Amino acid sequence: MIDRSGVTKMNGQAVSSVGVVNTWGWFRGKPKVENVQVKKKLGAWQSLLMVLAIGFLLGRAVILLQLLPFTIPFLAVIFKWKRSLTLPAAFALIAGSTSLSFTYAGHTTIAILVYLLLQSVMQKLDKKEMFLPVTVFLAVAITRFISLSLPGEYSLYHLLTATVEGALATVITLIFFQSVPLFLERRKHMSLKHEEVVCLVILLGSLLTGTVGWLIYQLSIEHVIARYIVLVFAFVGGATVGATVGVIMGLILSLATVANLFSMSLLAFAGLLGGLLKEGKKVSVAAGLLVASLLMAMYADNQSSLPLTIYESVAAIALFFLTPKRWTERLASYIPGTAEHAQEQQKYLRKIRDMTAGKVEQFSELFLSLSHSFSFHDKKDEDTEKEREVDLFLSGVTENTCQMCVRKTQCWSRDFENTYGYMEQIMKECESRGEVKNRSLLSGWKKHCLTDERVIHMIQEKLKEREVERRIRAQLVESRRLVADQLIGVSQVMGDFARDIQREKKVHELQEEEMKEALNDVGINVDLVDIYGLDPGNVDVEMILPSNRYNEAEKVVAPLLSNILNEAIVVKQSEPISPSSTEAKVLFGSTKAFFIDQGVAHTAKGGKWVSGDSFSTMELGEGKYAMAISDGMGNGRRAHIESQETIDLLKRILKSGIDETVAIKSINSVLSLRSSEEVFSTLDLAIIDLQDGMAKFLKVGSTPSFIKRGTQVISVEAGNLPIGMIQEVDVDVVSEQLKAGDLLILMSDGIYEAPQHVENTDIWLKRMIREMKTSDPQQVADLLMEKMIRECNGEIHDDMTVLVAKIDHFVPKWATIASTSRNWA
Structure with a gap:
């Protein structure tokens, strides 16, 4: 067990609980540390072996019969990327060159020494190693010029050859800088650019150059592996990636051996066919390689025998079928444009989205907790609280009156009940009437107290002080209530925002196919249909149409979708895919069931320019429309400022998503607390849901509103005091169902009165x-x-404002087209 001192008692012996926890944490953490160290060591050995293998193959890579442009770029990249592996990389390059001949080995050794010498000099001049490609160029060019000039012959051809090899090595260095780290590093999440994919393929082709001349049962290793790589990339990336990889691999192999020139055509054609047939999985991709091999072997002027070419392709296909699925999926997740890459990106975005939504939810809960803290009040018995308040009040009075009185002991020790009763009655009399007018109470108090008038005067003074304290306390309570309401509103908005963040595109494959079929029936071949939502009133569909030159989206597709979905669908946005293409990306969505046509008449008292009335109409989002009129106290500029500030606050709070009732209470609190002057304004607010026609009226000190429906006129009213007049306002919400053709009329008191x-x-x-x-x-x-002006004999006695809105069904410009009914559940 654990006592309060934090000491764990085990078998009668006290042991520090902290020590036990630390020991247990050490015991559990030790294997993890060892695992990390083991993984680091394994990773270091893997990197070393990989560098040795790549260095050996690049040391053997010869192009154009004599050039070795890959050795120094690889050494430079290793020197920059992981300097500790520079020496093993150098030995691997020399070993690879030695496997060709001692001449190549000597050339590679001299080139490495020249590079290291130049690098040591450049490091002193260039601390950031910005001119590393220049160092590679000089090392390769100087070495090649020296090797060509050793027999004693100096010619322009030697200088040109050295310059070409140096320039080629410089380009390869820039390529290796992007591809070698990708090849050696193991990153969990990696998204390659198209340029990086090309650089990686060039590195693979360079490595294959080092295998030239290797045979297994008369089968060329470089041909088998090259075709295998093309198969994998065509299967993973499609026709574009497959053809690109085939061209690059064939070009590099043809530079190594002129006899491999036909391989470029074969590999490019195989990559193109395999990519086009990738939908048929591995079998169709392999069939593409076989077809390309047959065609190239038959029409290659006997550069390669047909059986040998077929055997090499079959060997590549065998390796391709033995490749695990998770390897191809992993590779596909790195290549842009593939479905696996998109899924990987979606996973990452979903993780970021969930983290963001979690943070927002935490803030929402925090604001809700803070709101509860601000709105917390101790629910004690009110009578006990009042008695305590009276006791404290009378104690303050007696401190300044009875402490120096000679009859203190007589009044408060022997006759406590009578003294306390008199003073309590006097306090209540002064609190209600301002002075003591009860003569019997005055006469009784004079007989009881020697300093009767002083006590009464002190009670009156203390009551004034208490009134001030009550106002301050009430303002503090109101401020806390305002903060609590605001925090609740912010919490609700952030909670809704978190749910919106986590909203995903649902899978609607069946509905998408049925939409394509329906459009094909009317002669529109749609390339792509993406359904993001089918909720009533919130339909969201994106299509790529062959053309929208004649507004086919508005005239044909939108009415067809409306008939299918039993809901009015309109074009939200339309834009061409590219400036040179006729295809258009069109976004379709639900339109509102109703629309509002409004009118307003507004004038100031006496025909002046500045009116005390302010009004506004606004779209609140989510298919809601708001109309508001505010009338400031009095007329003129001051009243205009009051009403305009009420309207501005209302617009900002409503557009933020906070509930309208909370918004009005917040505005009331702000206006009532900001000034001690008697300033207030009325507010008449109507919020109309354009999906179902339901209208909510929130009236604070405003005049009635009217709904005209044919020959029937309905009055809407509520009896609340104006905003800012009292600190706590009750907002009555009146709901009315509007119908198409209804007129909604809001007016200020200038019109009504x-x-x-x-x-x-x-x-x-x-x-x-x-x-x-x-x-x-x-x-x-x-x-x-x-x-109203005529009724007042042409005079304008007060500010006047009238807002009129007509609600009607939304009717698109098109007519619906009949279609076969489909189930969209």
Whole structure:
């Protein structure tokens, strides 16, 4: 067991728990450290063996009968990449050259010595080794010029040959810098560029050059391995990659031996055929090599016998079929454009996405916890709290009045109940009336206390101080409540954002094929269909069309998709694949079931320029539309600032995704806390869901709104105080179902209160709206404004604002096309 001192007691003996934990951690961690060290040693040995093998083969690589352009570039890359392996690499290069002849060995040895000498000089001049290719050029060119000039003959041809080999070695150095580290390093996640793939193939071809002349049962090793490499890359990367690899491998082999010139055609053709037939798996790719081998052998002017060529191809095919699937998948994950590469990238992006979503969720939970902390309040008994507050208050009064009184002991020791009761009654009297007007209480208190007037005066002073403290405390509570509400809103937004991040493209292969068939039935051959979502109201489909020159996407494809999905689909975006191509990438998506046509009439008091009313209409996203009117207290610039600030705060908070009720409470808290002056504004907010037509009305101190549906006029109202007037506001949410053709009318109090001679304004406005013949929202707004001004004999007694919105079904410009019904569940 473990006691509080942190000491573990085992069998009566005290042992430090920290020591036990550390010992256990050491015991568990020791094998891991040893495993890491073993892996490092194995990796070092693998790198050494790989360098020795590559160096040996490159030391044997001769092109154009006499040039050795691969040795010094490889040594330079090893010197730059892992300097500790420079000496083994040099010995491997010399060993490879020795296997050819002692002449090549001597040339390689001199070239290595010249390079090391020049490198030591260049290191002093170039600390960052930026001119390493220049060093390679000088070492190779000087060595070749010396070897050609040893017989005593100096000619321009020797200088030209040395320059060509030096330039070729410089290019190979740049290639090896990209390919050798890729060949030797083992990285878990690696994405190659197209240039890096080409450099890697050039390195493989250079290594094959070192195998020239090697035979197994009369089969050329370089031919078998070259065809095997072409098969693998064609199977992995397709026709483009296969043909590219074939050309590169054939070109390098033909430089090594002129007799291998026909190999370039064979390998390129085999790579092209194998890549085109890769959908048939390994069998079809192998068939492509056999066809290419037969054709090239039959029409190669007897450069190679047909049976030998077929045997070499069969040997390559055998190696190809013996290659494990995980090897080809691993290679495919490195090559851009392959499905495996895309999946690897998706895994990486999914990991990053999940990490980001996890961080966002953590912040969401943090904000929610902070909100609970700010909104926490101790639920004690209110009567006990009030008694404690009274006790503290009277204690403060007695400290300044009764402490120096001669009757202190008499009043508070012998007659405590009576004294306390008198002072409590006086406190309540002063708190409610401002002074003591109860004469019986005054007379009784005078008989009881020697300093009666001083005590009453002190109670009044303390009550003033307590009132100030209450206001400060109320502002503090309101501030905490505001912060808590805001944190809850932010937590909800971040939680929704985290879920949006984790939303993936679902697999809709069956639906994609059925869409292609439906489009083919009407004569449109679609190259690609990607369905990202089929949720009602949130359809997201991307297509590549052969052409959109005549708006086929809008006129044919969109109505066809609407008929298939039983939902209005429109073109969200359309753009050509490339400037020279007629193909177009088109994005289709759900449109809103309803659309809004609005009208507004607005004027200031007395016809002035600045109005105390402010209004706004906005798209909130997710198919919601908001209309808002705010009326600041009074008129003029100050009222305009108040109402405009309310509207601006509302727009920012609603667009952030925070719930509208929280938004209004937050605005109220901000406006009520920022100033001690009596400033407030009304707010009339209507939020319409354009998918189902449901409207939510949030009214804070505003006038009623009206919905005109044919000859029926519906009044929408709520009785809340204006924003900023009190610190805690209750927001009533009224919901109404709107229908196509409805007119929604929002107005400020300047319009509603304009007809002063009317007793029942609500009935009068309903009758006037009902009698209007037009349904155009702008005309309705203008007629209402004109009618109110006429009712006031041409005078504008207050700021007036009218917002009118007409809701109607969204009808696309096209007509639907009948199609066979399909199941999209």
